Amino acid sequence: MxxxxxxxxxxxYVLGTYAPSVLITKGQGSYVWDADGKKYLDFTTGISVCNLxxxxxxxxxAIQRQAATLVHTSNLYxxxxxxxxxxxxxxxxxxxxxxxxxxxxxxxxxxIKFARMWGNAKGKNEIICxxxxxxxxxxxxxxxxxxxxxxxxxxxxxxxxxxxxxNDLNALKAAVTExxxxxxxxxxxxxxxxxxxxxxFIAGARQLCDQHDMLLLFDEVQCxxxxxxxxxxxxxxxxxPDAMSMAKALGNGYPIGAFQVQRKHESVLPVGKHASTFxxxxxxxxxxxxxxxxxxxxxxxxxxxxxxxxxxxALIQMASNYSFIKEVRGMGLMIGVELDRPVADAVRAAAQxxxxxxxxxxxVLRFLPPLNLNQSDLDQAIKIIDNILGGLA
Ligand SMILES: *Cc1c(COP(=O)(O)O)cnc(C)c1O
Numbered sequence: 001m002x003x004x005x006x007x008x009x010x011x012x013y014v015l016g017t018y019a020p021s022v023l024i025t026k027g028q029g030s031y032v033w034d035a036d037g038k039k040y041l042d043f044t045t046g047i048s049v050c051n052l053x054x055x056x057x058x059x060x061x062a063i064q065r066q067a068a069t070l071v072h073t074s075n076l077y078x079x080x081x082x083x084x085x086x087x088x089x090x091x092x093x094x095x096x097x098x099x100x101x102x103x104x105x106x107x108x109x110x111x112i113k114f115a116r117m118w119g120n121a122k123g124k125n126e127i128i129c130x131x132x133x134x135x136x137x138x139x140x141x142x143x144x145x146x147x148x149x150x151x152x153x154x155x156x157x158x159x160x161x162x163x164x165x166x167n168d169l170n171a172l173k174a175a176v177t178e179x180x181x182x183x184x185x186x187x188x189x190x191x192x193x194x195x196x197x198x199x200x201f202i203a204g205a206r207q208l209c210d211q212h213d214m215l216l217l218f219d220e221v222q223c224x225x226x227x228x229x230x231x232x233x234x235x236x237x238x239x240x241p242d243a244m245s246m247a248k249a250l251g252n253g254y255p256i257g258a259f260q261v262q263r264k265h266e267s268v269l270p271v272g273k274h275a276s277t278f279x280x281x282x283x284x285x286x287x288x289x290x291x292x293x294x295x296x297x298x299x300x301x302x303x304x305x306x307x308x309x310x311x312x313x314a315l316i317q318m319a320s321n322y323s324f325i326k327e328v329r330g331m332g333l334m335i336g337v338e339l340d341r342p343v344a345d346a347v348r349a350a351a352q353x354x355x356x357x358x359x360x361x362x363x364v365l366r367f368l369p370p371l372n373l374n375q376s377d378l379d380q381a382i383k384i385i386d387n388i389l390g391g392l393a
Pocket of ligand 1: 190
């Protein structure tokens with residue numbers, strides 16, 4: 001089918017909740033191609049999903065092999081890959097236990113249910129969330145998401161969520177009541193503008209939870225899976241949550257989400273208390289197992305740290321040349337550049353010059369390149385970014 005027909009079908013039959021303009025037809029490593037054959041360096045990775053680049057051979061092989069062996073059984077039966085994946089994640093993070101879902105929102109939804117089940121047994125069920133947060137588009141995760149625009153029209157909001165300014169420990173302390181069961185935060189806010197939590201805030205939140213018998217919940221859907229140069233962002237802080245969610249890059253594009261709880265909380269959700277038909281299929285788990293194995297075996301965390309440092313250095317250099325750059329922030333290859341103006345034009349201009357980048361809110365450019373990015377592709381991107389920012393001056 002030709003491009004014009006596909007676009008006409010999109011216009012006529014796909015609900016207009018998105019407004020895409022480029023038709024992508026192929027991806028390989030750090031690159032994608034559109035229907036006209038134009039090549040783009042992809043610094044969006046499908047919003048931190050294809051962290052190994054597009055069509056990584058190890059993931060492709062795992063999907064192909066498993067698709068020909070066993071795709072789905074339901075969780076009424078064990079499959080070979082779900083326990084192996086759980087062990088691989090647990091051994092490289094909290095050494096806890098996992099529940100598998102299909103998306104970030106579903107993983108967070110499960111984590112919220114876990115926190116309520118734990119809290120209700122102690123007479124508390126409220127969750128403190130952060131301004132600037134994003135946790136998904138289902139009703140519970142929307143209620144935990146700060147931006148009112150996303151919730152508009154879907155009222156009534158689900159009860160039991162409140163908000164405090166991110167990185168404001170005093171405000172967090174002041175918000176705790178005897179009804180508070182948990183604190184939920186992204187160690188590095190993604191949609192909210194690539195804003196890392198401060199060490200003091202994360203450590204303070206942990207301390208507060210220990211003092212008041214509350215759960216600390218981390219949403220690592222965007223910042224997890226190697227994005228910051230550690231397998232999970234909490235490892236940057238040396239502060240462990242009681243539970244954390246993951247999704248996006250876990251399957252490198254094959255849909256899978258999960259949440260992990262610390263071993264001491266393993267009995268909070270017993271048989272029958274939570275479920276998902278598609279959660280943790282052998283196909284999804286084989287793909288995700290290949291993803292985590294590849295990150296660890298190919299030293300991609302180290303590459304992410306190195307490339308991230310180089311990239312951030314170049315952006316900080318640009319910030320000294322362009323006064324409209326307010327801040328460069330982030331960790332590893334999760335980097336945001338805040339401008340004093342909207343970034344939409346810069347995002348469009350970058351695409352014209354063959355570089356796909358994202359915004360995070362109105363004024364922040366968001367860069368999420370693959371973790372196996374090489375130096376020459378990075379230098380190419382830096383050149384284009386400098387070019388575009390030069391054009392804004
Ligand atoms: C993307 C995202 C979600 C939602 O994930 P979906 O797979 O779109 O449901 C939740 N939390 C964070 C931090 C995210 O970036």
